[in-house]
Amino acid sequence: MEMRRDVFQAIADPTRRKIIHLLAQQSLNLNAVAENFDISRPAVSKHIRILTECGLVVIKQKGRERYCEAHLQQLKEVSAWAEQYRIFWTRKLDALEDFLAQERKPSRKK
Template identity: 65%
Template sequence: MRRDVFQAIADPTRREILGMIAHKSLNINAVSENFDVSRAAIYKHMKILAECGLLEIKQQGRERFCEGRLEKLNEVSDWVEQYRQFWEARFDSLDNYLKELQSKKKKHGKKK
């Protein structure tokens, strides 16, 4: 399954993890201690975040740290912009079509 940024942010735990590592890289264990769920569950979320390109896990000596790669989140804003353009264009087209339909109706009305 392809991983993308939308999938990454769909889960509240993952968003919380992102919030924690947004400004500083943190030891993996330190991150998982902040949650009530099991460490394994947090690792799984980190793995998904890593696969989505939003987090990188780095070995430093005996410790493992996770670092945020938040520039990836720009993809979400890019998408928002594209979605807007897409619908503005559809609405233009709808507007034209409605005008066309209604002018036809009027013409038919006048014929009688």
């Protein structure tokens, strides 16, 4: 256990993103999560397992029930990664725009 799963891979599946959405609002036990989907309970259980393996979900055992809590600070890694490149890309676009604006000025030849 404790497979140290890649968070990028964990959020790749749309069902798992929906589970995150659900659990961000309220903690739910496994059956309650499963009720929100058309797939079987074991399938949901597997998704939850993957989410726990990268720390996005934490399980709190309460008697026979297991409450799933979203712990979303790991998403910082994702937003930081994406934002870094997006910003970089935007800066390049701006630089290109400046360059083109400069070129358009027919101020001097050569």
